[in-house]
Amino acid sequence: MSQSLSDATPSSASPPTIIELFIAFSIISLSGFGGVLYWSRRMLVEQRKWMTAAEFNDAYALCQILPGPTIVNLSVVFGRSIRGLPGAAVALAGLIGPGLVIVIFLAFLYSIFGTIDALQRMLTGVAAAAAGLIISMTGKMAEPLFEDNNWLVYGVVLAVFVATGLLRWPVWWVLLVLIPLSIVIAWRAQR
Amino acid sequence: MKPDGGILLTLAGYFALMSLFAIGGANGAIPGMHRLVVETKEWMTDRQFADMFALAQVTPGPNVIIVTLVGYHVAGIAGALVTTLAMCGPACAFALFVGRLWDRFRSARWRVAIQAGLVPISIGLTAASALIVARAASTSWVSVVLTLVAAAVSFRLTINPLWIFAVAALLGLVGLA
Numbered sequence: 001m002s003q004s005l006s007d008a009t010p011s012s013a014s015p016p017t018i019i020e021l022f023i024a025f026s027i028i029s030l031s032g033f034g035g036v037l038y039w040s041r042r043m044l045v046e047q048r049k050w051m052t053a054a055e056f057n058d059a060y061a062l063c064q065i066l067p068g069p070t071i072v073n074l075s076v077v078f079g080r081s082i083r084g085l086p087g088a089a090v091a092l093a094g095l096i097g098p099g100l101v102i103v104i105f106l107a108f109l110y111s112i113f114g115t116i117d118a119l120q121r122m123l124t125g126v127a128a129a130a131a132g133l134i135i136s137m138t139g140k141m142a143e144p145l146f147e148d149n150n151w152l153v154y155g156v157v158l159a160v161f162v163a164t165g166l167l168r169w170p171v172w173w174v175l176l177v178l179i180p181l182s183i184v185i186a187w188r189a190q191r
Numbered sequence: 192m193k194p195d196g197g198i199l200l201t202l203a204g205y206f207a208l209m210s211l212f213a214i215g216g217a218n219g220a221i222p223g224m225h226r227l228v229v230e231t232k233e234w235m236t237d238r239q240f241a242d243m244f245a246l247a248q249v250t251p252g253p254n255v256i257i258v259t260l261v262g263y264h265v266a267g268i269a270g271a272l273v274t275t276l277a278m279c280g281p282a283c284a285f286a287l288f289v290g291r292l293w294d295r296f297r298s299a300r301w302r303v304a305i306q307a308g309l310v311p312i313s314i315g316l317t318a319a320s321a322l323i324v325a326r327a328a329s330t331s332w333v334s335v336v337l338t339l340v341a342a343a344v345s346f347r348l349t350i351n352p353l354w355i356f357a358v359a360a361l362l363g364l365v366g367l368a
Contacts, residue, residue, distance in 0.1 A: 029252045036253050062293050065309040068210045068282020069217040069255035076283045077290045085287075092283060096275065099252020100259055104271050106246055107263040114242070118364060125337065125363025127245035127328035129355050132341025134218060134321040139346050141215070141314045153311045160315025164222040165322040168230065171212050171223035175312065179214075183308030190304060 015082050016050055018090050024048060025075055025094030036071050036095075044078065051078070071095065150189055156182045198266050199273050206258060206277035211285070213278075215313020217255035220278070221320035224261065225327075234265045241327035249356055255279070333367055 016024065024043055032039040037060075044051045051059070063073035072095065079091030113119055145153060156178060163174040205227055213220035221244075228234045235243075243264070247257035255278060262274030296302045329335045341355050 032251055032253065061306070062290060063286065064215060065306055065313070066282065066286050066289060068213050068279065068286065069253055070215075071253045072255060072279050072282060073286040076286050080287055080290070088283070088287060092279065095253060096279065099250060099256045100271070100275060102252065103247070103250045103256045103259050104263060104268060106250060107260050107271065110242070110246065110260075111264075121363045121366060122360040123242050123245055123363065124328070124330055124334060125359035125361070125367075126249060126356050127241040127324075128330075128334040128337040128363075129341040129359035130245045130248040131241070131321065131325035131328045132338040132343075133248070133345050133352055133355065134317065134324055135338070135342035136344075136346035137218070138314065138318045138321050139342075141317055145311065145314065156311040157315040157318065160312055161318040161322070164316060165319025168222070168226055170226065171316075172208065175212050175214070178315075179308065179312055182312055183304050186307035187300070187304035189307070190300060 016048065018083055018086060020048075021079055021083060021087055022090040022094040024050075025079075025091045026098050028071075029095045029097075029099050040071055040074060050082070148189070150185075152185045153182075153189075156185065199269055202262060202265060202270055202273050203277045206262075206274045207281050210278045210280070210282045213282070214309055214316055216317075217253065217257070218320045219313055219316040220255075220258070221323060222316060224258070225323050228261055228265070229327075235261075237327040238330075239264070241324060244324050245328070248352070337362060337367075 028036055028039045028043050041056055041060075045053055045056045059074060059077055060070070063077060064070045066073045072092065075091040075095045076088040079087035079089070081087075083090075114123075142157070145157070160174065160178055163169045163178075164171050209220050209223045209227070212223060225240060229237055229240050240261075243257055243260040246260055247254060250256055255275075258274045258278045259271045263271035266273070293302070325335075325338050328338065337359060341359065344350065345352065345355060
């Protein structure tokens, strides 16, 4: 359990119940188009006040570097800190469940209508735009790196990009080499 | 498609492994997933992969939902459930375990180094995802321009991505993308 979440002064009068947890994460999931980070902060910090902004930042920073989808990690870490393992389970179910049902329905429609010309043309446009959004996200993620101006760090970014993006090497082998290397670089940069 | 147990096991194994290498969010899993489903197993074309990425983006919910679409395409509803669970399960177990340790070593030097060291990895993976998705989505020079304009607009302006998708769908519909 995350100590900073459980031991901190409660941000709201009473901790949420299992059902409240499920509902909150369902709403987060259903409001979030193109990612749910914004909505999770809004729900947990601003509307329900279950976490302070600082607690959220802390939990988010951890969940971002944990393997797997960030918001999925956040739901289980938060759910567990509030209501133990059942809390983690319902938070996750609330987050994944509704989207899962909708997307299976979409996939079903796609398997029937995916070849229709008009739909195909619309998807072509959306796919191109979606690719643009992930380029922009890369830019936003990279911005803070330029403050440190460490060439070795740029090298790691470039190596991961070239190996997995251009050369299409297996991601696990690339990361098994580059993650330790990157941590050593970060370690040495600390002094 | 009627899935047999073999393909479900294959999906479970690969996606569970992939989830542990998805550094920096669901997009970090794109390079590995594309390599598996388009290049190695040839379960779908590049074009279909781009479609699924697009569908996942316009569906409410976490972006990780693309694995559900891929699973459905490969092995129907059973496949969708298997890939989704495999993608979330190991990562969740890891999060529960590490979440506990992490705060205990809040200011430990090794913790700070791990945290800082994973940042460039996640950026590199996201950049690779961007390249792979952009390449798969490029059907003409107009669609490449659309990608670049969408990138610039969302980088510069705070705008709900749905508007960008709506305009892009319209452009596509009239045959401009």
